[in-house]
Amino acid sequence: MSTTAEHHRTAPQPEALATTVVTSWKAPIAFAVFTLAELALAVFAPREGVTKFRLSSPTDAVQLPEVTVPTMPALWTVVVLLAAVTAYSIWLVATKHRVPLWTIVVFAILFMFGFLTWAAAGASLPMIGLLFGSLSLAVPLIFGSLAGVLGERVGVINIAIEGQLLAGAFTAAVVASITGQPWFGLIAAMVAGMLVAFVLAAFAIKYFVDQVIVGVVLNVLVTGLTSFFFSQVLAPNAALLNTPPRFDRWPIPVLGDIPIIGPVFFRQTVVVYLMYIAVAAVYIGLFHTKWGLRLRAVGEHPQAADTVGINVNRTRFWNVALAGAIAGLGGTFFTIGSGIAFNKEMTAGAGFIALAAVIFGQWDPIKATLAALLFGFASNLQNTLSVIGSPVPSEFMLMLPYVVTIFAVAGLVGKVRGPAAAGKPYIKS
Amino acid sequence: MSDPQEPRGDAPAGKDLDPDIALEQPGSVATDADAARSAAAPPADEVEPPSRWHTMLRQISTGNALISVLSVLLALLVGAVMIAFTDERVQAASGYFFARPGDTFVAIWQSVSGAYSALFQGSVYNFRRDTFAAGIRPLTETLTFATPLIAGGLGVGLAFRVGMFNIGGRGQMLIAASVAGWIGFGLDLPMGLHMLVALVGGLLGGALWAGIAGLLKARTGAHEVIVTIMLNYIAFYLVSWMLRTPGLLQAPGSSNPKTPAMKETAIFPQLLGPQYNLHFGFILVIAATVLVWWILSRSSLGFKFRAVGENPNAARVAGINVSSMYVYAMLIAGALLGLAGVSQVLGTVTTGFTAGIDAGIGFDAITVALLGRSTPWGIFVAGILFGAFKAGGFSMQAAEGVPIEIVLVVQSLIVLFIAAPPLVRTIFRLPDPKAGPKRPRPIVTKEVDAK
Numbered sequence: 001m002s003t004t005a006e007h008h009r010t011a012p013q014p015e016a017l018a019t020t021v022v023t024s025w026k027a028p029i030a031f032a033v034f035t036l037a038e039l040a041l042a043v044f045a046p047r048e049g050v051t052k053f054r055l056s057s058p059t060d061a062v063q064l065p066e067v068t069v070p071t072m073p074a075l076w077t078v079v080v081l082l083a084a085v086t087a088y089s090i091w092l093v094a095t096k097h098r099v100p101l102w103t104i105v106v107f108a109i110l111f112m113f114g115f116l117t118w119a120a121a122g123a124s125l126p127m128i129g130l131l132f133g134s135l136s137l138a139v140p141l142i143f144g145s146l147a148g149v150l151g152e153r154v155g156v157i158n159i160a161i162e163g164q165l166l167a168g169a170f171t172a173a174v175v176a177s178i179t180g181q182p183w184f185g186l187i188a189a190m191v192a193g194m195l196v197a198f199v200l201a202a203f204a205i206k207y208f209v210d211q212v213i214v215g216v217v218l219n220v221l222v223t224g225l226t227s228f229f230f231s232q233v234l235a236p237n238a239a240l241l242n243t244p245p246r247f248d249r250w251p252i253p254v255l256g257d258i259p260i261i262g263p264v265f266f267r268q269t270v271v272v273y274l275m276y277i278a279v280a281a282v283y284i285g286l287f288h289t290k291w292g293l294r295l296r297a298v299g300e301h302p303q304a305a306d307t308v309g310i311n312v313n314r315t316r317f318w319n320v321a322l323a324g325a326i327a328g329l330g331g332t333f334f335t336i337g338s339g340i341a342f343n344k345e346m347t348a349g350a351g352f353i354a355l356a357a358v359i360f361g362q363w364d365p366i367k368a369t370l371a372a373l374l375f376g377f378a379s380n381l382q383n384t385l386s387v388i389g390s391p392v393p394s395e396f397m398l399m400l401p402y403v404v405t406i407f408a409v410a411g412l413v414g415k416v417r418g419p420a421a422a423g424k425p426y427i428k429s
Numbered sequence: 430m431s432d433p434q435e436p437r438g439d440a441p442a443g444k445d446l447d448p449d450i451a452l453e454q455p456g457s458v459a460t461d462a463d464a465a466r467s468a469a470a471p472p473a474d475e476v477e478p479p480s481r482w483h484t485m486l487r488q489i490s491t492g493n494a495l496i497s498v499l500s501v502l503l504a505l506l507v508g509a510v511m512i513a514f515t516d517e518r519v520q521a522a523s524g525y526f527f528a529r530p531g532d533t534f535v536a537i538w539q540s541v542s543g544a545y546s547a548l549f550q551g552s553v554y555n556f557r558r559d560t561f562a563a564g565i566r567p568l569t570e571t572l573t574f575a576t577p578l579i580a581g582g583l584g585v586g587l588a589f590r591v592g593m594f595n596i597g598g599r600g601q602m603l604i605a606a607s608v609a610g611w612i613g614f615g616l617d618l619p620m621g622l623h624m625l626v627a628l629v630g631g632l633l634g635g636a637l638w639a640g641i642a643g644l645l646k647a648r649t650g651a652h653e654v655i656v657t658i659m660l661n662y663i664a665f666y667l668v669s670w671m672l673r674t675p676g677l678l679q680a681p682g683s684s685n686p687k688t689p690a691m692k693e694t695a696i697f698p699q700l701l702g703p704q705y706n707l708h709f710g711f712i713l714v715i716a717a718t719v720l721v722w723w724i725l726s727r728s729s730l731g732f733k734f735r736a737v738g739e740n741p742n743a744a745r746v747a748g749i750n751v752s753s754m755y756v757y758a759m760l761i762a763g764a765l766l767g768l769a770g771v772s773q774v775l776g777t778v779t780t781g782f783t784a785g786i787d788a789g790i791g792f793d794a795i796t797v798a799l800l801g802r803s804t805p806w807g808i809f810v811a812g813i814l815f816g817a818f819k820a821g822g823f824s825m826q827a828a829e830g831v832p833i834e835i836v837l838v839v840q841s842l843i844v845l846f847i848a849a850p851p852l853v854r855t856i857f858r859l860p861d862p863k864a865g866p867k868r869p870r871p872i873v874t875k876e877v878d879a880k
Contacts, residue, residue, distance in 0.1 A: 026649065207849035212594060213799045214848070217841045220796055224837025231832035232515040344834075349662075352596070356655045395670035402659040409659075410651040 027099040030411030031086040031107055038082060038114050042075045051117045052124035055260055064259050071121040078114030082107065116381075123388040130384045131264040131377075138376025139275055139337065140165055140347070143330025144354025145361065145368040146282050147193075150323040152363055153286065154316050155299040155421040159215025160200050161327050162351025163222035167192040168331020170226040173342035174234070176244040182336040185244060186271075186329065189336075193328020194321050196222060201320040205313050208425040219351070227344040234342060246339025247271060271329070271337040278326060282365045295319055299419035302426040312426045327351075360409060363418055375401055499853050500846035508839040509541040512831055516540035544831045551824025552817035562704070567820060569705040573777060575816025576710045577602075577769035581794030582812050583721050584639075584765030586803035588653075590725060591758035592738040597642060597657025598766045598791025600664030601635040605767030606786045607668050607678060608634035610688050610774045613695035614781075623694040628713075628771055635767020636760045638664060643759025647752035653759070661791070669784045680781060688781040697776040710772030715809075717768055722805040724761070734758055766791065800844045815840060 051071050055064040085107045089099045116125060144161040151158035158164075168189035176185025200218055203209040234242045247269040255266040286292035294315060297305040302312045335342050353375050361368030378401025386394050513519050519540055522532040550556060552571045558564040581598050588595035609631030618626060642660060645651040671677040672686035680689040697709035725731040736744040737754045745751050769790055774782050797815055801807030822836035846853050854861060 203845065203849055203852075207851055209845075209848040214845065216795050216799065217844045217848075220792075220837050221841035221845070224834045224839075224841060227834035228511065228832050228838060229515070231834065349658075352658050356658055359652050359655050393670055393674075395666040399663050399666040402662040406645070406651070406656055406659050406663075409655050410645045410649040 025093055026411045027104065028086060028089045028093055030407055031082070031089055033407065033411075034107070034111055035079065035082040035086050038075070038111060039079050041115070041118050042072070042079055045118075047071055047118060047121035049122035051120050051122070053116075054124055054126045055128070057126070057128050057263060066124065069117060071117055074117045075114050078110055078117070081110050082114070085110070119385055119392065120388055125388065126384065128260065128263050130380060131260075132267075133380035133383065134373065134377035135264060135268070135272065136333075136338075136376070137380050138373045139272055140330040140333045140350050141354045141357055141372035141375055142275055142279065142369050143333075144327050144351055145357040145372050146278055146365055147323040147327035147330070148355055148358035149286075149361070149363055149365050149368050150282060150295075150326065151320055152358065152422045153299045153419050154295045154319040155302060155312075155419060155424065155426070156201065156204055156316055156320045157211040157215060157423045158197075158200065158320070158323060158327075159212055159355065160196055160218035160222075160351075161354050162347055162349065163215075163219040164193040164196045164324050164327035165331040165334070165347045165351050165354075166219075166226055166345070167196050167222050168328030169334040169346060170229075170331075170342050171328070172332040173244040173335035174241055176336045177241050180245060182245050182247050185336045186332050189328045189332045190325040191328070193324040193326070193331065195324070196328075197321045197324020200324070201317045204320075204425065205316055208427065211423050211425075223345055226342075230342060230344050238341065242341045244336045244339065244341065246336055269337060271333055274329065278329070279365060279369050282326075286365060296419070298426075299421055302421050302424075306426075306428065312428070316426070330354075356405065359418070360405065375405075377401075378404065493850070495859070496850045496853050497847055499857055500843050503846050503853065503856065504839045504842035505545070507842055508835050509545070511835060511838065512541050512544050513537040540829075544825055544829045544835075547825040547828040547831075548818075548821035550821075551828075552821030566705060567824070569701060569707040570820040571813065571817040572711055573706045573708065573816070574819040575813045576708075576714050576772050576776065577790045578793055578797050578815050578819075579714045579809055579812030580710075580717055580769035580772060581766050581790050582797030582801060582808040583717055583805060584762040584769070585794045586798035586801060586805070586808050587721055587725070587734075587765065588758055588762040589798060589803040590738045591734045591754060592741060593643075593646070593653050593755065593758060593762075595639065595642075595657055595759070595762050595766075596654060596792075596795065597639060597660050597763075598769075598794045599787045599789075600657070600661040600791070601638045601763045601766035602770035602773070602787040602791050603664045603668045603784070604638040605631040605635035605763075605770035606774045606782060607671060609767075609771040610691065610782060611678060613691040613775055614689045617692070618694060620694045623692065624697065624775065627695045627775060631771035631774075632764040632767045635770060636764040639759045639763025639766065640756060643756040646759075647755045653755075665784060672784055685783075687783050690781045691775060691779045695775060696779050697772070706777065708772070708776035710768075710776040713768060713772065714812075717765060718805045718809045721761075721765070725805065730757065766794070769794070796840060796844055800847065814843075 049071055050068050051074070053067040053069075055067060085103055089103055092099050092103075144165055147164065148158050148161055171192035172182075172185035172189035174185075175188035176182045179185070196218055200211070200214050203214045204211045230242075249267055249269055250273070252266040256262045258266070284292075286296065294305065294310050297308075298310060298312050298315045305315075306312050331347070334340065334346050340346075354372065357368050357371040357375065360371040379398075382394060382397040382400070385392075385397055516536065518536040519533065522529075522536040526533050551567050553568050555564050555567050558566070581602070584601070585595050585598060609627045612627040612630045613623075616623065616626070638660060639657070642651075642653045642656040645656050646653045668678070669686065672679055672688065675681065678688045679685075680687055699705065700707045700709060700711065723731075725734065733744070733749045733754055734757075736747065736749055737751050737758075741751050744754075770787065773786050773788070773790075778786065793815060797811045798808055800811035800814070801809070818836045818840055822833040825831050825835075826833045851861075853859070
């Protein structure tokens with residue numbers, strides 16, 4: 001009964017309320033720029049021959065045949081398709097519709113396919129190696145961006161991701177070398193990341209120091225500490241303190257045999273599996289549990305959260321510490337994850353890229369992970385192309401991910417809105 | 430060290446006063462003249478002021494200057510602990526600590542005092558030299574190191590004041606250095622004019638590179654933190670490519686990624702003669718400090734900058750064009766970081782440069798700006814302090830074998846402690862200033878990520 005009554009009341013409303021769709025010309029403009037770039041490749045730098053995509057490695061159980069495409073026809077097809085997607089997006093915006101996410105994904109995949117076909121003309125591109133390496137390189141970025149997402153969602157800007165990664169890498173190397181056991185290194189790295197986070201939390205929450213200041217300074221502090229101890233203690237005793245064992249690869253029995261997906265995702269080290277778990281846990285935790293609701297409430301409106309009885313500063317403190325542990329875990333990739341000895345400043349700005357992934361991913365764990373994967377893919381693409389020989393100077397290939405990010409941030413993401421109370425200390429009055 | 434804190438210390442006091450006056454006015458039925466008088470004259474029923482001596486003592490013990498000095502001391506103390514713990518003589522002596530504890534303390538004293546006296550002699554005055562002219566050389570080295578740090582710190586600090594976080598110092602320096610360097614070795618111009626053209630070219634390069642970030646933020650809302658980080662990498666790879674491409678920046682006939690030496694006509698003149706490295710860049714940096722001070726405190730542009738930095742929404746309501754403020758601020762910030770880059774290639778490293786010409790100054794500049802609390806003269810003092818650490822750090826590494834990274838630790842600890850006066854007060858059991866604001870106000874960058 002009541003439903004029909006409600007139906008009667010709500011029925012006339014759709015006519016009364018005109019829905020406004022906010023559209024923007026950014027996406028079509030960005031699409032047009034990328035389409036023109038690819039067109040320029042086809043017109044000004046045509047390449048002869050065929051491009052081969054190797055879809056399986058020789059050791060796989062299921063062997064897929066090599067895909068061979070003729071370079072120039074494929075590139076021209078891609079350009080036409082890109083133009084079509086661009087035209088579609090222009091039509092969408094002109095008729096006051098939003099450009100849906102799937103067009104962006106389709107566009108990106110088409111663009112990458114066209115570019116790879118062009119860049120690897122006359123050679124054979126190992127797709128498995130390319131994707132596998134991308135995922136590996138993205139691991140510290142993903143852990144770092146998860147830490148950033150957690151921190152900012154609870155209201156503490158974490159610029160110290162770089163420092164936490166570095167502290168994790170350092171401690172993991174030292175502890176794993178001494179004990180000979182990478183697992184202890186893993187735990188030690190989490191503790192180290194958490195210790196850095198404790199300092200961040202103590203200064204930001206207890207002493208109300210500006211969070212950006214603490215973050216920047218902590219990066220310098222950890223860089224100084226690890227480099228100092230590296231030069232003074234690790235380098236003279238490298239055999240004892242800086243020869244970390246590495247995690248072996250654990251192929252997962254059934255999943256690892258799936259063509260393409262298996263070798264890329266399920267023949268990795270335990271650090272990567274932990275990364276899958278962490279991404280899922282942070283996503284579910286943030287949006288589907290009481291903990292996540294409280295966390296987000298504290299980050300958005302601490303006064304309101306306090307009013308309903310949430311201890312704002314305690315919530316912030318422990319979640320920032322948790323984020324630090326996650327970032328420290330990401331730091332293990334650099335040493336025990338890859339079996340490389342610790343070196344000065346070996347994270348090389350990964351923490352800042354992770355920070356960019358956080359903002360690029362709009363403070364959402366899944367989107368941030370995707371952004372981090374994009375960075376990983378771009379840096380590994382350069383490695384792969386330099387091996388098979390690419391016509392582009394390697395510096396421009398290295399530059400590409402950063403250029404694409406700027407275009408993407410300016411064109412597709414635009415003005416982003418972070419958690420409302422991020423960066424503001426909560427002073428209870 | 431008291432300079433950077435002074436303006437900040439005054440500001441909250443002034444703010445505290447305003448609400449009182451505002452409260453009095455609506456309550457009273459008096460005329461405007463009365464209100465003005467009550468605002469001007471202090472209330473009659475004020476408590477007898479404490480004695481002057483007491484006030485002064487209290488001001489010293491709660492003041493920012495003391496906190497700064499104690500912060501430096503604390504940071505040096507932590508550094509001393511690190512030096513002592515990792516010193517091999519100390520480790521050897523502590524092996525038989527319970528047999529002869531004196532040895533351990535002697536070893537600790539020797540390692541720490543040796544390191545810090547080397548730091549001092551490398552940065553201020555070297556007592557081992559015979560003449561004053563040779564002894565004072567470390568101080569000029571300090572000023573030389575401070576030159577790009579101050580310029581960069583001003584660039585980062587100015588952006589902070591407009592509520593923007595400019596992490597792009599590295600890219601802006603690299604682009605500026607490349608432009609100035611290319612003009613410096615590639616063109617033939619008369620003395621003086623050549624230097625001027627190279628300088629202006631470098632400043633423009635840095636300004637335009639930073640302006641990209643400002644323009645994108647103003648036009649599309651792209652976050653300046655992302656864009657400046659990305660521009661760092663782009664600039665680095667761009668400059669690396671130009672350095673290994675003959676005809677662009679690479680020295681002719683060489684296969685190293687390095688430029689040829691700058692021409693004599695483009696090099697900054699030495700200020701104190703050929704035996705010192707201090708160059709004309711230092712004068713430029715002093716001028717830049719004055720200019721930034723004038724812009725921020727005396728010009729209407731600076732007023733708009735600060736208004737946008739405090740609250741962009743309120744500034745927009747007040748009729749300030751927030752977008753163009755972002756662009757202008759980034760242009761000026763980029764030019765300042767450009768000055769840092771130019772002073773590197775035309776002043777400090779004139780024999781040709783590589784892609785490492787920025788020497789981490791773009792990031793150090795952030796710390797300098799934070800230590801100077803984003804005020805021009807604060808940054809000036811902080812830059813000189815960090816320059817001293819840098820100059821002394823090298824001589825400490827050479828003389829005592831203490832890795833120069835200890836300087837990073839000490840610098841970052843100083844900034845941390847200065848930013849948290851309650852912590853320092855707790856450690857030294859100083860009285861809490863009751864008269865002043867209860868807690869330190871969060872400093873300038875609070876709006877950075879909240880938009």
